[in-house]
Amino acid sequence: MPMSVIVSNLLVVVAAAFAVGIWWAGLCAVYLPLLYCLGLIAAGAVFCFARRRDEAGWLVFALVALFFFAGAIRYLQAVSIPSSDVSLFAGQDVILSGQVVEKQELTANGEETKFRYIVEAWGLTKPDNEKKSAIPVTGKVSLSVSANKVPAAIDCGDRISAAGTIVELHGYNNPGAINTVAALQREGIRARLLPAGPLRLIELSGGGISWQAWRDNWRRQVVVAMEKVMPAPEAAILSGMIFGGYRGISREVITDFQTTGLIHILSVSGTHVALVGVAMLWLGRRFKLRPGLIAVITAIAVTGYAVIAGLTAPVLRSLIMGLTGLAAVVWQREKDVAAAFGLSLLLMLALQPELIYDISFQLSFACTAGLILFYAKTVHLLQRLPKRLAQVVAATFAVQLAALPLTAWYFSNYSLSSFTANFIVVPMVEGIVIAGLVGVLLVSWAPALAGLVFAGCSLCLGAVLQATAWLAALPAASIYFPPLDGAVCVVYYLLLFWLYGYFPQPVMLPLEIWRRWPGRVQVFSIVAALVWAACLVYPRPVIIHFIDVGQGDAAVITTPHGRAVMVDTGGSMGSTSFDLGEQVVYPYLRHYGITELDYLFLTHGHQDHAGGAAAILNHIPVKCVLMAREAEYTQAEKAVLYHRNRQAVIPQYQGQQIELDGVTFTVVYAPAGSRSASEGNETSTVIRVAFGDQSILFTGDLEAPGEAEILAEKLPIKSNLLKVGHHGSRTSSTAAFLQAVAPQVAVISVGYHNSFGHPHAETLARLAAGKTRVYRTDRSGAVRVVTDGQTMTVNPYLYDE
Template sequence: MVKYAGAFALGIFVAGKVGAGLVWCLILTWILTLAVMAGRSRRRGRDSSQWLSVALLLLWCLAGIIRLTSVNENQPFSVREYIGRKVTVQGNIRGVPQILNGSAGERRVRYELELKHRLASAEGLPQPLRGGLRITAAQAESQPVGAAGDSMVATGTIRRFNVYHNPGQPDAETALAVRGLDARMTALPGTLRITRHDGMATFADYLFRWRTQVRTALLQAMPNTDASLVMGMLFGGYDGIDRQTVRDFAATGIVHILSVSGSHIALVAGAIFWLTRRVGLHDTGSAMVAGLAMIAYGLISGFSAPVVRSVVMGAIAMAAIGLGQRDVAARALTLAVIGMLVYEPRYLFDISFQLSVACTGGLLFFAPFLQECLEPFKRCKATRFAVTGIGATVAAELAVLPLQAWYFGVLPTYSLLANVIVVPLLETVILAGLAGIVLAGGMTGVSQVIFVGISLLTGMAVELNRFLSRLPLAVVSLPAFGLWGCAGYYFVITWLCGIWKIADWSPSDVRRKMKKNPVKSAGLTLFAAACVALAWQQPGPLQVHFIDVGQGDATLVITPHGRSVLIDTGGTPGPQTEFDVGERVVVPYLRHYGVSTVDCLILTHNHQDHAGGAAAVANMLGVRQALLHVPESDESPAILRLRRAMRNRGMRDAADVEKFKVDGVCFQLYQAGNAVSMASGRSVKKQSESENGQSTVVRIEFGRYSFLVTGDLEGESETRIGKMPMGMSTVLKVGHHGGRKSTQREFLTKVCPQYAVISVGVDNRYGHPAPETLNRLREWPVGLFRTDRDGAVVFHSNGQDLTVSRTIP
């Protein structure tokens, strides 16, 4: 059954990444070919079962393709048809609204709306409209916030979600679609109208009120920080949790404890099963009570994908225990995965689904082998308990290692210690917290004592975890494995665990042969190590990455020997928000490609959308040298944060650096705020018309190819740069996100690019890139790439050849 689940998942993956049309034809052709071969084998009296088995696997793969295609088809009257248009919509609020920071006297509220109609006074009758819409509205503090079930009318422009399409970035767009959200809107001032729902309260209403009461009870016994953390562990979510605490949990590899998942469900089920067995219930009764407890916990925590999957798998396991068939865990996992993917095939692209399935698979398939290896250390009850926990943790870590590398780019070195020391404390907090909530209805005093105790335990766990996260080498860089690397890794690890073997080449057979011929084995080992070391020392191609940071700029240059130069760091334009692009987008991208420290950071100018992420990069990775040309009197908050992060060390004025080389890659810096004296040919200081015009321009040259990164260069500044002694460039990063005044014809004639890249946000409010700029680029012409449509754009060059790839096919 596992292989059929794998084939079904493969069909979904291929349809999602490649497209269904061509794949359908190929698979149908393969099935027909295999059927013909099976028929011939049968006529000749041979066994045809192998051909039929392969054909069945291909049919499962085809079923996965069909299922995903049916989900992705646009429904009639979909809100997606109105993207880019200003409309008035009506629908019902679902879920609990999220209150965001706002200006004085008002607050920003984010609603999720289940659409019903599109209202248009000119057309008379309302038109049907389907789908989910996220609406952000500014409301006065005196205006009540809507609740689940309330009717809402709002006017605004329907826009796509501004998500980041980079390798290793979780697929946020698919995650939103799974939640039923198809688009977003910012309600225009004065257009928001909410009508209270006077009917029977929904389950969501009761759940919201009950959670509010639970939080109130917790706040009576503990500080707000502890209450937020306990609420996160009990019901999921990061609301109110200190951001540094979340970073510390991530650094030790236990951040999953803040989201209700399989570990929480298993913990509750195991505790209930053990308790009921202690009071005298037999296996059937205990399994039934534990199953009901899992369903109840799933209801109060919200049936997210990991919770549903865990409850389904747990229910199957408990049913098996009740029926006296305990050894069905692998089958339960497989049935749960197939059921989830049939219901919602896009779960396959969800990071929590992938991590949870991999972790559970590791516990089922890798843990028995590791427990057998650790058997000599189980000398008493205490060591048996510790060794069992260590084996389970290592098995889970081995299973998720490729996913850890792909999404996070780091390996938490002290994850094992955190799972052995910190996690048991937090699991005690979860169980005691649930017990306190149950007792709060009739034994308030007892529940308050429990809440005080879990507050102390929570504080102790947070401090222990903080200590582990501050130890040297707490986080080690772990570059992404790649597709073939992942396949090779799982091939070797499953072979080592004895899940499969080739003829007489099982791990025990290999060990026996190595002991028999130790000299030959040592020689082969040394030869293999030398080959790996030699391959590691070989230079790779130059890589120039134009990272998708939304409405901002960030360019990563990785030299042939792996040194890194980062030009701009992105950042949310306008006022600083809680979302740090440096921490959430740029740093994960750099880690994905194995960048552990930035050798040189160049900031073209001090605007938030170019320098906003610099402080996070310096704090989380470290920067050896930063180059920027900004007078101290004009330094923006982003630059001030960078200075604090670097403690004013390693920062130089970019105007003092004209050229430098790294691994044979030449970087030339030009100051757009400097004019050129035609008489002497030397630079002369001249005040630019704007901060955009003072951008530092960086030209990167390697072999036959060169790249020109222009910051927010436009207009008069382009003319001044064009007068400087600068050659043509193969690739042009278009200035100011493709603004109207950027990339004039004279500048294009000077640069003469073959490719142009525009770093720009989806449906941004500035109208970038401007139609005039796009027309000039088409007339040139150039190969045009845009991060809002292509995602991250990556150029590779060995100095003689140039290739380009993009994240969105």
């Protein structure tokens, strides 16, 4: 075997070993000094075997061990928190000083304008001791503040100070959800600051303006130039295609791009960097420039594009991969693309090992690996098709095969329309991006010509949007695909490598097995199908999911035969720009394969209980919605009543009972509303779910007067598990009520560091007095309760220490 091939394969192997070492260190509690010892032993083995030419196999094994331990050590070093980290001051009131490194304007639906700042923290002092020297700190802090609390035009590069409370980063902790806290930490953001007053400008940026501020101002000028010749929504889309980001893009457009598998177009990725690189290579060869000069110009172009795109982590990854690929092309080593892939992987993980948990990183490398491993062989299989069609289908198929477990885990779908979209829409988009970049370069030098270019982009973009909407509306454009667990993923990739012939020669290919034993293959297939069918119809336990929706309530119950019922849907309390039902609850349901609801109970109409219902109706068929009888419907309830997908909507009455697969849902308490919608807590219905000897009581936001009425009427509320009323407020869960329910377990659905002080210490004390085990979604994340009718097991997503 040629030495170049050995080195190429070795780079891939050691990069994979480094990645596995990082993954292992993230899963296990590892003693760092022990890793150093093992790493030294592996390094010694490499030195010994490298001197013996007849021990090549052992040398490879030693290198794999060395890079495995090196990956584990690098990860533990990266995640260690320095003693100066700003997050160590969480829970304390401070005056923070630092430099603004990022600024974003937050405005939605006519609401009050807010600014979000990312501040590189330098020091902090205590509010009662400002004269004392500041404590040096490191790390970035995120803070959001109303526009009226920004006394000057604070911009990137400016030094500011702000008084407030440092709080830890926190997200929605649900299975299958993207870890937003880890994503922020990878960007260096370590904590949040809750401002207690206006920001104070200490010093303008040195030299008048920072490069980030210059870049942001220049981007705004470009967008203004776009909006002069094209509608603002299309300008937002073109800006997203060139610079990345979804700001100003309608939810419908984003959904269409997701359905057709083109959502990566709206965020700067390897596709964009490769497009710029290919365009520059083509121009250089067109003008017959020397290869070295072409390489330099192309490298400058892709680096410049990465800078104006923001040099975010995904852009930086794309740049490293692009420059590595460019080097392979310039040195005419295209056959060593696998080595370039391995080298890029090794470099990026060495710089930032936490990237291994980043969704865009995982998808980028899975897609690249798919193209390297499966593209050429798939083209060969499709050789009877026209060349261009075979290439597009093979590229799409190779990418989707490699990334399928990831897309199933994070998105729970498979885009069938992506094949057509890649053939029809992608070439148009590539032309729009290149033309848009030309227009961007002309904005400062020839604004009139830039306007003509943008106008042409607008015409083409209209056709792209129409084609994307049409493809997304096709039947089965995107189908549900269940998430795969770790063992199934391993089997899937082993099977994939087997089908593509990457196993050693003694292992037969599927076609050879079929030719040799056709009868046995048929019998095995029939038996496997029968076993699969039996698993699908075999009764499962009842599972109650308490979803982490922050300061709100949302729960879903699945029956032994897979039917589903929801009790409340959560909803954002403040800004309407974040649809919690769309972005938290619906993905949770998809992750667990819930594609239809038999019943949806809304205990009352407050936003934090019913605000996500409309989004659920947008995506999931709901056979019947049961609503509380309130004096006046809230905005959230009206959205359900007038929804285009609404089916049956009926009021809840005391004594209503529904039975599904042996699970009984009883409306224990349903008062008629006599107060205004703003006082709707007292109209909260109480729902009891029973299966065998086990029962769960949902109390919505019921407060003490309602609890007293239930006790006076001696209604059947005794239950094994209590969903604590009103997020654990002091005015709910009275001692008498808890004594009547007598729960062994209680779940409190509550937002992290909420402004209401929930759950209240008195409520927690009353629960503790009854020896009730308490789980809180702000600490445990989503809580899954599994029961077979005799026993009950509680599985929190996070274990509260």
